[in-house]
């Protein structure tokens with residue numbers, strides 16, 4: 003299957019930055035970061 007997307011996550015409120023391979027992972031990371039810090043991660047598909 004062609005699940006080869008990349009999503010770049012960036013926090014506007016701290017230095018957090020990650021690249022993940024699926025929208026589901028991006029949403030999970032964003033939820034985790036928000037749970038830990040109260041910050042919102044923005045994510046954009048980059049590939």
Ligand SMILES: [Zn+2]
Nearest residue numbers: 013016018041
């Ligand atoms: Zn943050």
